[in-house]
Amino acid sequence: MQLTPNYLPNGICLNVLANSVTNAEACYAAAEGHVVLGVLTKNYLSDESAITDMRRYQAAVNNAVSVGLGAGSPQQSAMVARVAAEIQPQHVNQVFTGVATSRALLGQADTVINGLVAPSGEVGLVNVATGPLSSQSAKANIPVATAITMLKDMGGTSLKYFPMQGTAHLEEFKAVAAACADNEFGLEPTGGLDLTNFQQIVQIAVAAGVRQIIPHVYSSIIDATTGETQPEAVAQLLTIMKQF
Incomplete structure (x- = not known):
């Protein structure tokens, strides 16, 4: 059983939702x-x-x-960790504070685990207070590079940047992408991506190295x-992905 996502040669792999096995098969094709x-744990x-x-x-x-969590819901963190441990998927979505638990329960280093950090409103900083309790307290804005090294400490393999609100945080995202490139860490832009802004957002990550x-493309x-x-929208996104 393959435990790592099937990236294109340029290192890009899409993330979309599926509401049925049939829909998953169609999108996979x-x-x-x-x-x-x-597949969201919140739905079970x-x-x-x-x-x-x-x-x-x-x-x-x-x-x-x-x-999946379900709109980044911190209340789903523990369930995601438990379910992922049983099924051993290729990809796990986690809040920042749930990464170490997920990696420990998985018992292997191949599955991609992202750690959710939120835009801070300030270039170079991200909010790591995304857990069940921490998300209810004051923001914890720290340098992106520090967040990445903490995620590495916990066994994370990529940074999930959410909610991007489409292109609302592009300057911040550029700094996030640069830090991920510098630290050889994966990046998952999430929230408000659609067929009109997908290329622009992915281009920033590609250009940063x-x-x-x-990239996650959901409700749009x-x-x-x-x-x-x-x-058909997935096919359009694949065409864009192949251009990089």
Whole structure:
């Protein structure tokens, strides 16, 4: 079972949501396998139901599953860690304070685990207070490079920058990308990415020299009627990804 995402030769792999196994299969095909399919723990009432269902996804898409929180919800951190430990996916979404628990429970170093940090409003700093309790307290804005080394200490492999609000934090994002490149760390821009700004945002990370980039494109490409991610939009994003 492959435990690492299927990156393109340029180091880019897409992350989109799937609301069914059929939808996951369609998006996986549209991305030619260069994708991890997000399945949100927030949508399940128990660990057991999540594990059972996510194993169906794993079988359908060669384990290209991303165990999700659900809009970065810190309350899902513990459930994500427990479920990921059981299914051993290619990708795990975590709040900053949940990374070490996830890595320890996984028991291996191959699965990508991101650590969620939020824009601080100041270039060069990120807010790491994204955990169940810390997110309810004052912001903890620290240098990006320090956040990265802390994530490395905890076994993290990439920095999830959320919520980006599309292009609202581009100057901050440029500093984040530079720090990830300098520290040989993965980067996952998240929040408000769509078909109109995707190229601009990914270009910043590529130009900075980030080696592994996993952009998340969620609600903007989901059909409002069916709740499914649109495979044709995934195909468009793949075309853009291949241009870098």
